Amino acid sequence: MLETDPLSEALTTYGGRCGISGGFTAGEGPWAVRFRGGRQLPVIVRGPGWLLADGAAPERLENEGLTLPSGRVPFVLASDPGVEPRDADQLLHSRPGLIVPLGGEQMVGLIRQAGSGPDERLLDALPPVVRVRDAPAVRYPIDRIVHELSRRAPGFAHITEQYAQALMADVLRSVLDSRDLADAGWLRLYADAELWPALALIHDQPAESAHRHGSPLGLLGPFYLPGAPRLEPPNVMPRRPDEKGETLIFRGAVHSTTGEPLPAAEFDMWQADADGNYSGMVPGIPPWNLRGRFGAAADGTFEVTTIQPAPYPVPGDGPIGSVLRELGRHLYRPAHLHLQVTAPDHEVLTIQLYFADGDYLASDAANAVRDGLIVPVELTGDVRIATYDFVLEPLLTE
Numbered sequence: 001m002l003e004t005d006p007l008s009e010a011l012t013t014y015g016g017r018c019g020i021s022g023g024f025t026a027g028e029g030p031w032a033v034r035f036r037g038g039r040q041l042p043v044i045v046r047g048p049g050w051l052l053a054d055g056a057a058p059e060r061l062e063n064e065g066l067t068l069p070s071g072r073v074p075f076v077l078a079s080d081p082g083v084e085p086r087d088a089d090q091l092l093h094s095r096p097g098l099i100v101p102l103g104g105e106q107m108v109g110l111i112r113q114a115g116s117g118p119d120e121r122l123l124d125a126l127p128p129v130v131r132v133r134d135a136p137a138v139r140y141p142i143d144r145i146v147h148e149l150s151r152r153a154p155g156f157a158h159i160t161e162q163y164a165q166a167l168m169a170d171v172l173r174s175v176l177d178s179r180d181l182a183d184a185g186w187l188r189l190y191a192d193a194e195l196w197p198a199l200a201l202i203h204d205q206p207a208e209s210a211h212r213h214g215s216p217l218g219l220l221g222p223f224y225l226p227g228a229p230r231l232e233p234p235n236v237m238p239r240r241p242d243e244k245g246e247t248l249i250f251r252g253a254v255h256s257t258t259g260e261p262l263p264a265a266e267f268d269m270w271q272a273d274a275d276g277n278y279s280g281m282v283p284g285i286p287p288w289n290l291r292g293r294f295g296a297a298a299d300g301t302f303e304v305t306t307i308q309p310a311p312y313p314v315p316g317d318g319p320i321g322s323v324l325r326e327l328g329r330h331l332y333r334p335a336h337l338h339l340q341v342t343a344p345d346h347e348v349l350t351i352q353l354y355f356a357d358g359d360y361l362a363s364d365a366a367n368a369v370r371d372g373l374i375v376p377v378e379l380t381g382d383v384r385i386a387t388y389d390f391v392l393e394p395l396l397t398e
């Protein structure tokens with residue numbers, strides 16, 4: 001599997017569909033098209049022409065340029081600034097999904113479908129007009145989309161969507177390359193080399209592949225330490241004699257996607273304490289506190305006894321904190337257990353699990369909580385019992 005990065009994760013997680021709703025080609029004779037604005041319909045264009053945005057001076061678009069007016073303000077695309085524009089909605093929506101010829105092929109405009117990926121937060125961070133510097137890299141997908149939409153051969157919708165997705169990624173990448181990142185809001189998280197690890201922390205949500213059937217994947221995050229003590233049954237996590245927090249029994253089973261139990265599975269588990277702190281990260285906590293490795297039983301089940309971890313905030317004083325504040329979000333992550341599960345001939349599963357009765361599940365600062373990662377909790381006296389069945393993907397063999 002390829003290593004991933006935050007922008008890829010965002011595009012994959014949120015941008016599963018990035019449709020093109022239609023477009024036009026233009027060139028011969030004077031023409032002009034007015035777009036009404038509103039960010040739901042960004043337009044991708046290339047070719048020579050004029051961009052007339054409300055409140056801005058007319059701007060000449062050169063042949064090698066590609067722009068993406070993100071559509072927040074009304075604008076006109078024209079061969080000549082003096083031409084009376086036609087309305088894009090009437091022009092394009094009269095023939096949805098089609099390429100409308102305006103007389104030639106010197107300029108190409110593509111209208112992105114309303115509400116289709118990538119993450120709207122990414123689009124919110126774009127300036128009104130994006131200039132893509134590396135035009136050859138995006139020229140081919142545009143030409144191909146126009147070709148597909150014009151020809152409508154079998155499979156055209158699928159192919160169009162794939163190229164649209166790649167096109168959006170290139171546009172976003174171009175913005176990340178060129179933009180003053182101090183002013184890029186949320187988007188800067190995807191670009192800044194120093195911020196990537198921090199983003200991985202708060203955005204601890206992996207790309208979900210449609211081809212996986214195992215438990216959802218996660219990232220190790222910054223609080224993992226290799227080499228935790230090996231526990232023996234009954235598995236009790238290392239803890240201080242006066243460790244605060246309710247007793248938590250975490251139990252369940254581990255299976256392959258084919259349904260067979262995996263008794264050779266090994267677990268590496270780490271968690272915050274009842275104050276939301278990790279050993280090895282915060283002074284004063286004994287080494288390896290609430291970190292341990294243990295094995296599955298002969299029937300592929302497992303059980304470990306620990307304490308209930310607490311929610312904790314992501315760092316609020318750095319850039320992550322300022323971005324979350326910009327977005328009007330709190331800094332807390334819901335309480336969770338980190339696990340890495342291995343078994344022979346199976347992919348490593350790195351995962352974070354949340355508690356069904358926990359706080360912040362719907363507003364995780366890391367936006368990482370998903371169905372399938374929330375464990376039910378049963379209360380028996382003073383003891384909390386959480387249950388989860390892990391499913392590991394078999395390794396692909398040649």
Ligand SMILES: [Fe+2]
Pocket residue numbers: 221223272336338
């Ligand atoms: Fe954590």
